Amino acid sequence: MQLRLSLLLGFICLVLMGSGQPGFLSFTVKNGLSQNAVTAIFKDSKGYVWLGTQDGLNRFDGIGFTRYKHDANDTMSISDQYITAISEDGAGNIWVGTRNGLNKFSYHSNQFERIHINPNRKNVIQYVFDQIFQIGNGNLAFVAEDQLYVWLNQQRLIKKIVGNYNDRCAYTVNDAGIWRLYKSKLYQYDLRSFIVKKIYQLAGLPGASASISKIFFDRRKKLWTVDESIEHKPKFRIFQVGSQILVSDSIQLSEKIYHLSFDSYNRAWISSLSGLLKVDSNYIPYYWRGSQLPATLNQANAVLCSYHDTAGISWVGFANNGVLLYNHTASAFTLIQPLNKTETVFSYAVDSNHNEWLAAVSGIYKRASAKNKWELVSRKKVRSLVAGDKGKLWTAIENEGLFLIYPDGRFQLIANTDNLKLPDNTIFHLHYHSGTGQLFISTKSGLVLLDTKTMLTRRYWAESLDKRYQLSGSYVLHAFTDREQRTWVSSNTGIDVFDKSLNKILQYKTNDDKASPVKRTIVTGTTQDLNGNIWIATLSNGVYKWKNGRFNQYNQDSGLSGNVVAGIMVDSLNRIWVATTSGMNLIDQNHDQILQLSEQNGMPASDFLLASFFVDKSGALLTSSSEGLVMIKPSLFIPKKLQLNCYVTDAAINFNSVPIANQYKLQSDDKSISLEIATPSFINAEKVVYQYRFLGLVDKWVTLQPNNRRISFTNLTYKSLQLEIRAAESKAQLERAPIKKIFISRKPPFWQNPFILGPMILLLLIGLLMLVRFFTKRKIKQRLQQSAIEQQIYKERERISRDLHDHLGAYAAAIKSNINQLERSDEKTNSTLHKLKENADDMVNALRETIWVLQYQEISLTALSDRFKNLVNRIRPNYPSIAIEIYENIEADKRLTPAESIHLLRMMQEVLTNALKHAECSKITIRIQVNEIAQIEMEDDGKGFEMEEVSNGFGLDNLNERASESGVSLQIFTKKGGGTRIRIVF
Template sequence: MTNLLAAWRRLGLLGLLVSLAVVARAQTSSALTFHTLTAAQGLSENSVYSIVQDRRGFLWFGTQDGLSRYDGVEFRVFRNDPQRSGSLSSNFILSLTEDQQGQLWVGTGGGGLCRYNHVTGRFRSFEYEPTDENGLADNFVRVVYCDRQGRVWAGTEGGLHRFEPRKNHFQRFVHAASLPENLRRNSVRAITQSATGTLWVGTGEGRISRLNPATGYLEADPRWAPTSAITALQPDKQGGLWVGTETDGLWYVPATGPRQGIGQRVAAGPGEAIRALFLDQQQHVWIGTNKGLVRYQPVAHTFTTYQHQSGVVHSLPDNVVLSVFQDRSGLLWTGTEGGISSFEAQPSAFAAYPGLAGRPNGPVWAVAEDAAGTVWVGTESLGLVSYNPATGQRREFRHHPQDPGSLSEDFVRALCFDRQGRLWVGTQSQGLDCLEPGATRFRHYRHDPAVKNTISEDFIRTIYEGPDGRLWVGTEGGLNRFEPDKDGFTSFRNDPANPRSLSNNFVRVVHQDRTGRVWVGTGGGGLCCYNPVTGQFSAFRTDDRNPRSLSSNFVRSILEDHAGQLWVGTEGGGLCRLDDARRGIFTTFREPQGLPNDVVYGVLEDAQQHLWLSTNKGLARFTPANNQFYTFDTRDGLPFDEFNAGGYYASPSGRLYFGGVQGLVSFQPGAVRTNAVPPPVVLTGFRKFNQPVELDTSITVRRRIVLGPQDYFFSVEFAALNFRLPEKNRYAYMLENFDPDWVQAGTKREATYTNLDPGTYTFRVRATNNDGIWNPRGTALTIVVQPHWYGTWWFRILISWVLFGLLFLAYRLRVRQLLALERVRHNIARDLHDDMGSTLSSISILSQIARTHQHNQRTDQATALLDQIGDSSRRMLDAMDDIVWTINPAHDSMDDVVARMRSFASDVLEARGIDFTFRADPSIAGLRLNMRARREFFLLFKEAVNNLAKYAQCTEAAITLAYEHQRLVLTVQDDGVGFDPQAPAQGGGNGLTNMNSRAAAMKGVLDIQTAPGQGTVLRLNVPLKS
């Protein structure tokens, strides 16, 4: 055994030396692009010890000062708060895992173990208790792990613990006490489960042990030689284990095999302390060390190290790598002491053209490739550059004023190889050059006004060879067709007098379709079609009145795809598809449909029948079958975003080239990765009046919220949990029963609503990932807006009953009013019948008697009877006048009543020579009496005044009216002879009886104070509200 250990140590030393050399050789690698997040962006602290993604899609980062949840844009930080129950027990987070119930387990350095409930947003702590045999053995939880059976394991300095959910406590597993001391130490630093289901632990004493489920003990594998502390374990698909150690590098333990192979050291492992291990989806081993991140590829047995590079923005932020993780989309994350970084395991498919290496990355305007695979590039200031990728050979062709065979100008705008292998070069302002195969000197073609068949202009913009072998040259002065037999050109120019001529002389692009028609894109004249048979042009221009016309008159590129469909790239009008050449019908695709920019410089088709477009804001891949755009910019690995006109080319090998303001980009379309995973969509916050609302359950899992009528301004926050370029995620939301259609929110991650009517609404939100793939289901939240108390159902029922009651009361009052009116009518009719009838009857009888007396010459008797008839008639007229006055509603006011009372008293008493006073208190002004009360009150007053005048034998009288305590008080007083109230009425009349009856009808009180020889005081007290 001693010899075996010594051999392992010697092998380990050799491996360490080799690994150091490999690491030293790989330290300068910068092929990966790291996107880093730090405390400046909201991370709780920059030392990230553990990473996990929960089932909802959130990423969780355990740091040295708190726990951070990340949604792709914002962090939510959890820390210990002694004043708040349910907070973390410690801020030092060492390990994270999620169980099968979706609960997050947090291992802390000094605070034991915490379990996070995502529904309530609260933590439950499990800490060491000396008297609790079923608790943790130590509060320093280095590792927490959930196995495939859903069991949660925790490793502490006191052993391995398994949580028992039904009993809510832990079962502890340790090495057997019978083992030697060096084998029964229980400092658990790493836990994992192999592909065969075995649970493995790595200890601080450098041993690997497995849990024996039969005995319940940890058993050290005797085939594993002790090393330094085990820091990480990672299983592979074959059942083996990758083992990281503190000072002895990386090891691999196969599942089975000869005894000698169990502890086989990977000879080229890193020599620095290993802090983390992770096996990605390609089965590459990622190793976190104190000196960078290392990728080990087992098949090739190669190591690549990535380190922090000062001044390089997208290098690793720090060389101490504490954790490595791969999320569900395949994006890798590494936690360092300088923050958390995400990166793609494979470098970007977009590569800068190496032929310009070492030179300023100036604008590129033209690209072409010869039969040997050499790429030729036309630049703005470097002339013509060629580069052969196979040989690495690079050449430059520049303008030399002393050499007439040199390039005409260093600003090259167009390139084209013809079928003879000649390279045609168009310059910015010095005409057309031709380079024969194998030659180094150029033949020049320039405009000469004195020569008929020279090129029409020296400002060359495009060169194109058609399927028929004809060469076409577009210039600032028209279109030219090269005539080889004459070594000259036939020119086509705009003729204002000929509508069938070229529409514009600024020719930008030329293409001949499979039918032989030549399409010419101009700078301001739209798209022209040349018919070689007729020699005439037809033009397609923008028509503001026709949305199906060409979208812009400035045409930059033309492509005929594999199916013969013509596509037109425009400046400012996006991409156009020609649907009907006879009628000039186009379909346009612009920014709202997914284009990154409406300036389309170049259009190319790849082998998968996708169209690639260069713009001022990156590249776009368009799929005509479903009109789907994918966009790419510097965030996706492009070296720059702004491209140039003319600088696009598809090589026979399928490689695409696009030139721009900072050089040339090339790529194989099939190597460009796109994200086809729809993102989970979650709600992340709810605010009222811009203030966050603390809910009893997390908004992420909540499905219903009830708002009061005072909550008329609220906002819902949401996120798409796609972490690949999350700033490119786009959103759409809709509040059902309010929004008529989906609201396209772009990258905005919240929706705000105000003044919603009471009712039940459903808020729905959906989102895309960075490549525009929608999650159509998204997520939803029911929002109930309660009405004000006066809008509730019970209040409406109450109001309905109240209205019914009021209507019924009004009906009853109306009926009572009609009955009262009927009684008044009846009383008037009765009075008319009784008074008027008896009076008229007496008048009739008296008139007959008077006629008899007159006939018998008894004149005195007849005159007396006529006087009596006159008195009766006057009384009848007075009674009629009282009735008419009483039923007139204009006399409801007490002012009218007082005036009539004063007039009546004056007429009666002054006729008898009785002095009287009539005083009405000002308090009665504005009072009103209804018809019945007014009648009864006035008739009672008349009765009192008539009695005073007839029987009192007084010389003075006083009448007063007052309003006291909501009662109308009438007082009539005289200084007459008085009477005995108990004695029978004079003349057998019913005066007092009538007055008492009238007082009762008004619910009043009539009081008469009198005695013989003492005068009389009559007081009427009637209730009357003001």
């Protein structure tokens, strides 16, 4: 067990280096983007992100890019490569402004329609649509050459509202209206009627439109203007809009401004020539740079635009570095590295003087409460830390034992194997109970309880003879005291629970499959949520929730990233943080979901250590990892609950592309259909699980292989089928995922058309009926003819039988009578006459048998047996010295034809006669048996003979001939002095 645990713990401690910056994802031409100069960004209602560049338009689903470029030979392609603006109308069409006109993209046709608002400008090379706004009710507003147009979605038309060609002005939109800055006045237009609601005078800014190039509203309805009258020294003015417009603040910059946007926290993001600037609450701009940010932000790279979607993701478009995705949940995580480099951190604690302590590979560090710098205290390898009272710190030093660190930095040895206070110097975890002053020391040889006042110890272990100190396992990994003052001890073979007096009240052994619900695993730790439930971490089964003796399990099937759990902790929002060797997980009980947190969520580490969680007084969680100490601020991590919608992104029939639709109709000669599916997901997109089922063909859900999003079918049946697709971030979430339905049908060949098939079937049925009638009549006729023939044969047999009886029988009887008279008259001829009489008897008997056979069409074997037994009874008196025994066992009677019957009877007579006359036997045994087969066996104990020496004797030729004619098997077993056995099988 110790070897197994050591291997597993070694696996936990493996260092897995991350790549990139947590919370950021970068996409360039290397990932499929058409060009690295990103000029416009927009997320549509389906969830796809559209990225406009100086060389084409891109649709992004989180995994791959679909690129659209101008084709001079295709009027349904986009009008120009240079993209200036993107938006979506109420019908789901994507509107794209370019350097050379306006375009409307249809998902259904996968094609562009070029929109010519002003036909006079149709052939102008430079016709820029640089702004497109959504204005509600599915309508859009366009700005081109200082003129404002609106798209009325319900009427399906474009209407000009205001403006003249190159008569300089600036536009913006918010939920209060469309705003136009012209000269020194700000006009507010109603979003429905498009008439002017109010006109504001910009005090102190005469001829404002001549100097102000851009206007924006933030999320608090403050107006931001950009004054670029001084080249490369733009000035922002922020106005409070009320009954009048007043300047509230101003910001002076020293470089060119391209774009301004506001995130969900109303922070301004300024896209400039030298990078991305943010503006804090005091309206002080600062470049967004730092050691844990991507190089593209730290360098002086021009940023052209930014965009913030409703999922909490911000997008940054660079002039030469593609697009950068930033997940705002990353602000909840901080990676602490005392030497500003990657190294494993084992433990963390805050002493009673508010000093922070950190144990890492390189040593133990301290950060004083008044300082912001970590200072090395000792090079000792500390595995566990816990704060005591009076500023003291209890620490476990690798292979040395338990030490006490005083506020002045002194180390004092308290317990180890040398002073016999510890059974082993390998300490996994320290837990200090401030109420009782007791220190729980988890070692690989049991739990040691230290009274920090008296320094006396007490040991609990599996092999203890005293049941009061007996644990389920000696390899103790963790101890935890809940709010009810119960202490939960986690070991290699179970959990032991003690009350506040340290009396054992519960025990769950993990090596007992019958008694314990926690089976075949190692328990690594426990914690308690705000509802009083106990959460149990294991090394192979995920986690369990204990509630009043009942267990619920959460594992990979439930949505965890792995089943090897190193640590577990509850935050202030009653969410369970689960640290595994394959990443961090969050069990959100309030929203009934499990989240897997990766670097894309901002989690700066992916491999966490045993007993890795700690809590500071602010409520922040700290967890040790192979990359440093991770600080988690739960209040900042509020992920949005998203449902992933699955769509068809590409369709092909017979490998030829077809428009995307909800219904596909295949012709009879169409052999295949192929659909590519996708769900727009930009955080952990590679983990999205896709499933489909084809009702009527594949009724069970089929999970697609990773990196495969294409479904193909060949030789579909000629009927309508329903394909269903769905996607989720994990298999556990698939049951609640929305289902997309697609209808696919295949037209049958013309001969299977109901209008043709019906008459064809009717004609075929009529033909079949006539054919059946013809053959039936012919069969009846043949049966009648056969019956007539059989009747004639039967009558002829009766006539022959009658003639034999009347004529030959009479003659044979007369001969017999005459012989009897001659015997009485002349004794000299008795011998000859006696012989003649026997022959006459044989003739009469043969005639009787022949007549008897001819009287029936079928004869049962039972009847044949009875006839033969009568024959034996007549013969038996003539051979008093020979015993003849007959055994009959007929389980299922067998029917014989007259020919078969006469042949069998003659063969039995022949064998019997031969045995009586020639075998010199004393006993003859006859067996007649019928079950699955019929067989007749006749055996004597006579002198026997050699088959090679007999040619034509004993009637063997006659027997073989009859056997051949009747189709039976004749078997003869004999040897000299050994008797003879003859078997007839049929």
